[in-house]
Amino acid sequence: MTATSGLYIEIDIQVDIDLVWRLTQDPASHQRWDLRFSEIEYLPRPNPNEPQRFLYQTRIGFGLAVAGTGESMGQRDSPEGDRTSSLRFASDDWKSLITTGSGYWRYLPNPRGVRFLTWYDY
Known part of the structure; x- marks a missing residue:
């Protein structure tokens, strides 16, 4: 990996995989610990094979917030027992430091x- 290819981190967590999955995939739990998203609202998902689209907002202080859109896709339970989730989000809000981002x-x-x-490109 080169310095310009993004941020990559690995960590061992001593809890059950189901708990980590739930805390990272459930919007209400996710917005409690991830500072990038103060609010996450899932949009209706007519087809479960398509990505889950969402709206997000991040409060940045002084009564200001940044709003944007995103989509996530998760694969739960591969044959090897691992799980993967990918995320893309974007904002055209002039206050946003990140116009687009993606990761897994x-x-x-x-x-x-x-x-x-985890890996992110911003």
């Missing part, structure tokens, strides 16, 4: 819990 989360079960890997 990968969850690898292990005897101590789960190895969590």
